[in-house]
Amino acid sequence: MARINLDHIRHAYGPNPKKPSDYSLKEVHHEWNDGGAYALLGPSGCGKTTLLNIISGLLQPSEGKILFDGKDVTNLSTQERNIAQVFQFPVIYDTMTVYDNLAFPLRNRHVPETEVDRRVTEILEMIGLSDRAKKKAQGLTADQKQKISLGRGLVRSDVSAILFDEPLTVIDPHMKWVLRSQLKRLHKQFGFTMVYVTHDQTEALTFADKVVVMYDGEIVQIGTPAELFEKPKHTFVGYFIGSPGMNVLPATIDGSSVHLGGETLSLSFAPKIGAGAKTELGIRPEFIRLGREGMPVTISKVEDIGRQKIVRASFADRPIAIVVHEDGEIPAEPKITFDPNAINIYADSWRVGGEA
Amino acid sequence: MEKTWNNKAWFMVLPVLVLVAFSAVIPLMTVVNYSVQDTFGNNEFFWAGTDWFIQVLQSDRFWDALQRNLLFSAIILAIEIPLGILIALNMPKQGLGVPFCLVFMSLPLLIPWNVVGTIWQVFGRVDIGLLGYTLDAIGVPYNYVNNVFDAWVTLIVMDIWHWTSLVVLLCYAGLVSIPDAYYQAAKIDGASRWAVFRYIQLPKMKRVLLIAFLLRFMDSFMIYTEPFVVTGGGPGNATTFLSIDLVKTAIGQFDLGPAAALSIIYFLIILLLSWIFYTVMTNSDAQS
Structure with missing residues (x-):
């Protein structure tokens, strides 16, 4: 759990960016509170995923620094940053059982097996796959696979932050609602710093305390759902929310x-x-x-x-x-x-x- | 709804049937025909029943050649599959290196087999060959013409040179089809390099590896041209594989009956082994 500082971050995918339009992510300079639930909201291609990958360390920003609890982590790898991330499409390890899939991030970090068992059982319960624990993950449906991906993101209890990249895209609407409430409950219970990327305003508004609206590589407004609704800082926020x-x-x-x-x-x-x-x-x-x-x-x-x-x-x-x-x-x-x-x-x- | 019978459909299938019949079934049947009869020319045939099969199966010549085939295929597979995977893993995934590597890898595959044989035949010669001469000059005793071990080494190295590319290209195709998200997730999950290989890359390469394995097995088990050009089956009979033996029997000695029987046995062995490999490898998949 950590406070995240984005210090004048900019990112361009091409080499030698000159014009502002060369940047996929224009300057971002913000502090995100420890234990906050943030939603990154914006249309496709606005730089949400870029920003998320910069936080998780999958991407090095072209300019600027990232600090976790005041410590510069810009040059640290994803492992060293101790981040959990859930991706848009399910990533599962085909040859492992559901249980081993969930235990994988813990075992890689040499967590004692009793602790692994406790955490995995808990997560299995939460995602409703307890009865399939010993089955291979291969034959599962897309939304079951995505639940495993989600579970792998949640299984570690010591992470600095959990990042979600449109994780519920492949889940059917009812289950979406259930999982979202569970995420919200987990957030309240454990106080993880959570960052949730989505292009669905309902998802963003129901999940987050603070919604970060992005447009064309820029953060146009950070605010509570009420602020976004009543006082949109940019006409885009006005269009997009509501x-x-x-x-x-x-x-x-x-x-x-x-x-x-x-x-x-x-x-x-x-x-x-x-x-x-x-x-x-x-x-x-x-x-x-x-x-x-x-x-x-x-x-x-x-x-x-x-x-x-x-x-x-x-x-x-x-x-x-x-x-x-x-x-x-x-x-x-x-x-x-x-x-x-x-x-x-x-x-x-x-x-x-x-x-x- | 009542089923409609439309016999015209047969006309659509007919060309394929004719093609398959002429290219595969009829030649195979002539072989079967020869394998159960004896002939002395003049188109005179005498019924021989299973005599030729028994003769072939009771000859040491057959069993020795079969052993050589099995040994050769085993060595080839044990080297080419891991080596191919290793090279594929280290090939660049993007940038200018990709087309360069792909073309470079494809080159040996584009060379006709007897040319490959000739290249290595010359390459290994002690008097004029670059490899043979160099080894000789630095004092390594090497002569594939009269040393059994050297002959085998030459054939194996040649086959690796010629065919590892195929394994590499197949594995590479399997590797590039893995979405980036898998590698990203593995990083997030703190997976080691070995775990990434074991749990992501290897499972995703499974299908292409099965194909690579079967192709390399069948090809190496049927190898003919290259050893025929390089060693001619020698020294002695040390590199006489079933295929070479078959040609010697059929064309050298003109023993059409035993040769036909040998062909059919040879064919059935390849079919059986391929089926076993396929079943074993896909079964381990299905159980999961």
Whole structure:
């Protein structure tokens, strides 16, 4: 268990990187708390796995240092860093039994056999494969194999951190939920530092205390699920978190008033915006009220998703999504109002402050 | 639904049947035909029953040659398989070295067998051959023409030179198909180099190793051209393998009956041994 410091880490796969676009991972400089549960969330190719492999030591960063509990481990091998990692696709040792598969990381480290037995039995119980312990791992189904991979990640009790690289991709939805809760319980029980890579926001939001959102090789925001939802630091976070994502509308800012098409809204603060910046207003569909007052919209489609209705409309010639309660009525001449506390202003895609 | 019988399907299969019949079945049947009859030319045949088989099986000549074959194949396999694995493990996985190594490894395989024989026949000669002359010059007694041990060493080294590449290429193909995640997981699990080989690489190479083993066994058991060119079966009968013996019987002595019987016995031995190897090696797989 360790505190992880990423000290000005950058990584490029090609040699001699010059432009920022040569870097798959742009500068990352953060401290991750001991015992924290972090989720790295972002679309494919955003650098999540690169960052994870740098932490585990499978990859050497082009620049920067990694510290575990203040100790520089940048040049240490994976073994020396004492990290456990679970990969996206199952890795099992075909010729070994399920039991031996789980015991493998312990035996390699010369853990006494009684301790091995205790740990392995515990993990077998947890992943629900106790009855197959003595069977060869070869004939198992993909999700059973992945459970073994997961178990091998969890079997050691002395690791600095456990890293998960989209480990539940091949597991069916129900089992996903069960395993995720077990991981969460383990985290609470043993206080491992856990880093969980995923592109599934539900997975990230339910697993982690802190979600690290990555976009195009950069960390755009680290925050609790609530922070990501209410105050997305970057328009990408707004889009990516939430279903449907945040509405981002081009806007002109003039002091504390915002011009959206022909409409004008006044803010409770005056955002500081540099000259020439592209300004936008972001508002989550959940914070738009559809009624008989406010700014006119044209409704194009209503999607009923059970407990809510998603109204697709056009506002000032822009598509906009509005979430309405299942019993909410949709007036004939629909108009909308924005919850003033839920309005975020973005300059060049980054949120500008002025907390109300 | 009722099954429809469509006899036209036979026309589709017919070309293959004809091809197989002409290339394999009919020649094999002529051999069977010869093996149970005696002939003195003029297309006169006399029924001989199992006489030729009994004669072959009772001759020391057959058993001696068979022993030489078994010994040769055993030595070849014991050296080429581990050596092939070792070389494959050390071949580069990426970069410019890959095409270079692959081409370099393939070269011996591209050389016609009798040319390989000729190369080594000349190479080993004490009077003009680079190897023979050098060994002689530094005082190592070496002469494959009249020393049994030297003749065997020459044939074995030649076969290793010629065929280890095949094992290397097959193993290499098996190795490069292992996803990176396995090596990464092994690192995470703290596996030693030996454990990586034992639990990841070897199991993943199992299939190709089976193929390599069977190919090398069958080929080495049927070896003919190279020893025929290098030693001609000598000194004495020291390198007379079944194949060489067979040709001597059939063409040298024109004993078609015994030669045909020997062919069939030879064929059945290869078939039997290959089947045993295959069954044993795939069974150990299935039990797991």
